[in-house]
Amino acid sequence: MGVTGAALETELKFELSRDDRLPRLAGLGPITTVGPARRMVQTAVYHDTPDLALLAAKHTLRRRTGGTDAGWHLKAPGGQSDDGAWRRTEYTAPLGSARSFVPASLREVIAPIIGREVLLPVCVLRTVRVRRELLDADGARIGLLEDDTVEAWRPGRAGSELRITWREVEVEIVTAEPAVAISAPEAEAASSSVVAAVLAGFETIGVAPSRAPSKLARALESLGLQPGPSVAVPxxxxxxxxxxxxxxxxxxxxxxxxxxxxxxxxxxxxxxxxxxxxxxxxxxxxxxxxxxxxxxxxxxxxxxxxxxxxxxxxxxxxxxxxxxxxxxxxxxxxxxxxxxxxxxxxxxxxxxxxxxxxxxxxxxxxxxxxxxxxxxxxxxxxxxxxxxxxxxxxxxxxxxxxxxxxxxxxxxxxxxxxxxxxxxxxxxxxxxxxxxxxxxxxxxxxxxxxxxxxxxxxxxxxxxxxxxxxxxxxxxxxAEGEESAxxxxxxxxxxxxxxxxxxxxxxxxxxxxxxxxxxxxxxxxxxxxxxxxxxxxxxxxxxxxxxxxxxxxxxxxxxxxxxxxx
Missing domain, CATH: 1.40.20.10 (CHAD domain)
Structure with missing residues (x-):
């Protein structure tokens, strides 16, 4: 099973309370229209070592079902820019069966981090996502606004899980439709203009970009888990x-x-x-x-x-x-x-x-x-x-x-x-x-x-x-105890x-x-x-x-x- 995709993604992340309204983005910068809402439910099982070595290296590995991008996803860090946008490299592989294990192709990417350490499920995230497309004047998609209500828990014995919930909004920047060929400088300029527009919109409701690098990092921190020796054992x-x-x-x-x-x-x-x-x-x-x-x-x-x-x-x-x-x-x-x-x-x-x-x-x-x-x-x-x-x-x-x-x-x-x-x-x-x-x-x-x-x-x-x-x-x-003693x-x-x-x-x-x-x-x-x-x-x-x-x-x-x- 090979890696079917490896792409650089740019996204902004914002934390909102349950009752907060989304800002009006249509008419800001290149964003002309905000498309209709589409609701979906996604369940992601995150895998890591018992020491959370991937999290410590700012990588996340998940198997996600539901939505439009079901499959295995490995995200490697690219850092957070001055404008607050997160840039990551994402590798994907097919979903496989419900009992499938981490694809060898993805394991090879993270081998320098984990060696032969075991990978086990460490966290489950269930996300109710409301997605809206951000469109430019030509009707081309230039971003995805995803309003997520997240529930997280550690896998293990059924009925014994501590569960936490929160709401966050992700805006993923799309520089061009797949069939459109543009140069790297053009892509960077287009991305920056969308980022600026989104930041301006959220500023109107008093919300700044989140510093949390990933849903998993936030979930594990709330569950009391930070990278260290055997922190994610049962x-x-x-x-x-x-x-x-x-x-x-x-x-x-x-x-x-x-x-x-x-x-x-x-x-x-x-x-x-x-x-x-x-x-x-x-x-x-x-x-x-x-x-x-x-x-x-x-x-x-x-x-x-x-x-x-x-x-x-x-x-x-x-x-x-x-x-x-x-x-x-x-x-x-x-x-x-x-x-x-x-x-x-x-x-x-x-x-x-x-x-x-x-x-x-x-x-x-x-x-x-x-x-x-x-x-x-x-x-x-x-x-x-x-x-x-x-x-x-x-x-x-x-x-x-x-x-x-x-x-x-x-x-x-x-x-x-x-x-x-x-x-x-x-x-x-x-x-x-x-x-x-x-x-x-x-x-x-x-x-x-x-x-x-x-x-x-x-x-x-x-x-x-x-x-x-x-x-x-x-x-x-x-007698058996006496015999051995x-x-x-x-x-x-x-x-x-x-x-x-x-x-x-x-x-x-x-x-x-x-x-x-x-x-x-x-x-x-x-x-x-x-x-x-x-x-x-x-x-x-x-x-x-x-x-x-x-x-x-x-x-x-x-x-x-x-x-x-x-």
Whole structure:
């Protein structure tokens, strides 16, 4: 979906009370006639980061329905001139479906501002607009006078919104009809004459141009929101709702993963290096986070959300595996001494691996272009904006981290007690998956935890009270709480580093297993074609040796990650 328009607009903005009359503009300057009133209702959903980074950079991004210009609109600042007129560059994109997410074309424009931060609905504006055209002596439209009654609220749980209303008048300057070609100086002169006439008209009723840059800025200010750390998060994850900051930490982490998915959609379509891998990791992190905090949430709704995300994880899996195996095997082949490279192995491997990757990538792109993907991103955003919290939280985030670690430990015991190599391979893969979940939980609790200045002075005592209450709840929670409380964990920073080390080893282990099986499969094809398969055996042997070398390293890393090392 491309940007369908990018135009420079000039407008004046005036604030009026509900009963104020509009000035008479006909006969002022080039304005000969004011056309009849046309009423319309528009609803605009504004998107920004949780820190309101776009607002801080004086950009606005909205999806608007109703009126004559429904669609996505991105406005970039041009500043306010001495005469009070605002000049902005506006980019537009098609409306899409009701569940559509921010078009990639518009996201690219603001990428230097937000990077891979998540974009979520932060404000809804419903505008009852009465539009009148300003016409010159030839009957050409030279401006639009739009009398707006605005209602604004933050999206979230239905029925809980604080709503504010106000009235403002916008006058958008139109320099010429689209079919009329005029020079830039002529356009500037025409615009200035209309601006002067409008200013003179409003001066007669004692109204000067507004200094408010946008409806969104005014709405958020009235709702008590200004750019800053996590100011636009849902109220039930804010510090005011949870003074320990635990809810905010896990929410930030989960939202960050949605941001990565949003930002990489175009890159995955283009098969950019490592894009599939990073998006797939983001889906795993999101699912793992929801699994970790499931005791805090409605289990049925949370599990349903995890299943939706799992579809994307699996969809990306084929493309990711094909990418990793291709790079790994071809890299190993390049490292072989020339004497060990026999037959047409290089051509066959490139052909087979490239074909496998291309087919998997094609399936991934088809998924990203599907309505299901569009719905998924919208559903994740809705879920994050209204998490289904349970009324009583019986376990602290620390308890949940220990529970995640305990799940790894149980699978590690099964791997150690496996009777066959195949069973051990399976259990080590399970250790890898559970270990990732534990690692991601630690990341959320450490890297995304609120800073002391965010918690505020009053939070320390309240946090102590909360911890005491949670400790009492754990005492009555039964065996599971006692089981997790028996082991002293490592420092969180050390624990995170331990999980990273373990995942690197287990990841390499899994890649070696997949590469070895892929080599055996392609070797069978080569053998059937009468080709020399000696080099395949050498490559299989290298992967087998790597698996053996990693075995003791995995045991040590697992012990350290579980806090059992000396």
């Amino acid at each position: 109220e039930d994850v804010s510090i005011a709702a949870d003074v320990t900051g635990a809810r905010l930490a896990v929410w930030r982490y989960a939202a960050a993963q949605l941001g990565v998915i949003q930002a990489l959609t175009g890159a995955v379509r283009d098969d950019a290096p490592d894009a599939v891998h990073k998006m797939r990791v983001a889906t795993r992190r999101l699912r793992a986070t929801l699994r970790t905090i499931r005791p805090w949430l409605d289990a049925e709704q949370t599990q349903a959300m995890r299943r939706q995300v799992r579809w994307l994880t699996r969809t990306l899996g084929g493309a990711r595996d094909g990418e990793v195996v291709r790079e790994r095997i071809l890299g190993e082949l390049d490292e072989l001494p020339r004497r060990d490279v026999r037959g047409p192995i290089r051509n066959r491997l490139r052909r087979e691996l490239n074909s496998t990757h291309a087919q998997a990538h094609e399936r991934a792109v088809a998924a990203l272009d599907s309505p299901r993907y569009e719905r998924l991103l919208a559903n994740i955003a809705d879920f994050l904006l209204a998490l289904p919290w349970r009324k009583r939280r019986r376990r602290s985030l620390h308890d949940l981290l220990l529970a995640a670690t305990h799940r790894v430990q149980k699978r590690a015991v099964l791997a150690d007690e496996a009777d066959t190599p195949a069973e051990r391979e399976f259990e080590l893969h399970e250790v890898r998956k559970k270990g990732k979940a534990a690692r991601y939980a630690v990341e959320a609790a450490t890297k995304f935890a609120p800073e002391p200045h965010e918690l505020g002075d009053a939070a320390e005592g309240a946090a102590d009270d909360a911890e005491e209450a949670e400790a009492a709840a754990r005492d009555s929670a039964g 028996g082991r002293q964990p490592l420092d969180p920073a050390q624990e995170l580093a331990a999980w990273v080390d373990l995942q690197e080893l287990l990841g390499d282990h899994q890649d070696a297993v997949v590469a070895r099986e892929t080599l055996r499969r392609i070797a069978a094809q080569a053998r059937a074609a009468g080709e020399d398969t000696y080099s395949y055996g050498v490559l299989v042997g290298r992967e087998t040796q790597r698996l053996a070398d990693n075995a003791s390293k995995i045991e040590k890393a697992l012990a350290r990650a579980l806090g059992e090392a000396g």
